[in-house]
Amino acid sequence: MSPRDTTDVRAITEAEIADWIRALNTGFLRSPAVSERELADRSSYIVPERTLGAFDGARCVATFRSFPQELTVVGGAAVPADAITNVTVTATHRRRGLLSHMMAADLAAAKERGDVVATLIAAEYPIYGRYGFGPATSTAQWTIDVPRTGLDPRWAGPDDGGRIDLVDGEDVRKTGPELHERLRRAQPGAVSRDDRWWQANTGALVLDRSPWTEPFYAMYRSAEGEVEGLVSYEADDNWGDAKQPLNTADVNWLMAVTPRAERALWRYLCSIDWIARVKTGWRAPDDLLPHFLPDPRAARITTQSDWLWVRVLDVVRALEARTYAGSGTLVLEVTDRDGLSAGRYALDAGPDGASCAPTTRAADLTLDVGELAALWLGDESAVRLAALGRVREEREGAASVADALLRTSRRPWCPDLF
Incomplete structure (x- = not known):
């Protein structure tokens, strides 16, 4: 039996919170000791159903937690978000797919709940693009x-x-x-x-x-x-x-x-x-x-540096929630290896509002869901991403049209670390 087969990934119980905290502290290179005060504090806000752990026998070796959040989009509306935090994998159990397992379970639950996006602050850059996240704000x-x-x-x-x-x-x-x-x-x-x-x-x-x-x-x-x-x-x-x-x-x-x-x-x-x-x-x-x-x-x-990373879970609601300074139409072919947001979407946007719906029309731009997240709040440029080979123009000039619609006069910013 492989090491992965012996590890149980699941939501924790209240009785396992102390062991989960020990694994969390270990992953963040803090003293693994869990004081009574820390246990009482974390127990006061941890929701076990949204707190995942990987257990090798009785010992917790990976941690993951999410909580409800609101994220402000361009124009001032707020969308429900699945905020992800406390992500660790103990050094003895790396490269076994534990984070992938926990992430897949959490994102599926978030989409089922109706969250428009998932959010996180990435400690390391290369990790979260694998799961459809893109850097949406900088600091x-x-x-x-x-x-x-x-x-x-x-x-x-x-x-x-x-x-x-x-x-x-x-x-x-x-x-x-x-x-x-x-x-x-x-x-x-x-x-x-x-x-x-x-x-x-x-x-x-x-x-x-x-x-x-x-x-x-x-x-x-x-x-x-x-x-x-x-x-x-x-x-x-x-x-x-x-x-x-x-x-x-x-x-x-x-x-x-x-x-x-x-x-x-x-x-x-x-x-x-x-x-x-x-x-x-x-x-x-x-x-x-x-x-x-x-x-x-x-x-x-x-x-x-990059700061807030976003994973779009509902393309239609995400694009309809924000406002647009100009008017135009854009057909986006969104790829998503996890299948949560893949599809072709027609965006018809203007200062008075926007509509977005699945379509069979020819795509103007093809992009991964992570690149859509980078563009969504107005911080990134589709022209830049096209030059980098991360967005593909299916119609000449479509990247410039996307910039005219999506970019903002002031850059988005998240003041919080979570």
Whole structure:
């Protein structure tokens, strides 16, 4: 009997949660020990039916979990998504098809449930294209050299009539969820957050595996008194040989629903005494940040990468959910080796809405379901993919038509890691 034949892949039971956590910690190279606090915390939100494990005898050797999520598409509508996380395979059991088995079971269940897409944040690039996922958003991190920004060091607050106040975690829990809802409804690629996110990110829920250090929180209110921005940040303690402060402010997260709030918060961070550098955390790849500074070169990109990966499960609903700046028709031949979304689809799109349906008409473009995911939120170019040989034009100029329909003026962005 082969090693694969001895491994049982299935949904876990409540009694197996501790062993599942041990395998999860092992896969992520954390201490495999499972404390009572971690067990109680994870047991409070894990849904066993959506939590898969591979068991070799009594020992869990692979993990996989999904949960319900909403993903914002172009135009502001939200579609139901199957959010995938906690994916590991123990080093002793690699290359046995365990992830493929778990992924197939989860995606089939998600499609049966009626989810439009599946989502995940990929730790490694080569893995998830095999399952029909494509990189749908990107992210970037900047490091700001504060003395080089050209900002007036005497500046201490917004110059637009608004104000910035330091607040505490309780204030963030009160105002943050509503502010985030405003942000995600306007930001293609953004995803929903549950109450647990706010608890864990403001110290109300302290996780055993992540020692809590209280950060600073700053809130921007407009001249009208409306909360339009929040930032969470920490600072180190670093002094040079000549007793000059060289401290760095590390941004945990910053959200703003207006450019004026965004500008005010970044300028506030650059105005703090002793702060010589600001590390921005994960931001949109076309973030406005550099151009809020008199010298945009003071903000240099230190990380740039793919971020949210999407797997389209329902082509018709996915293409009908979003809006389109222009008008046009496009027939797509979608290939999908797993058969979940394969077919030929006619898209008739315009500013007033879109219709999509299976068709027997000749295809304009042929593409894999993963490439469709890369195009769907407007971040990728069909012309680029055609040049790379990943999209095939069946009608000359069809890739340009696809770009005119699908691409967006601002790039999609997912602020969350899950």
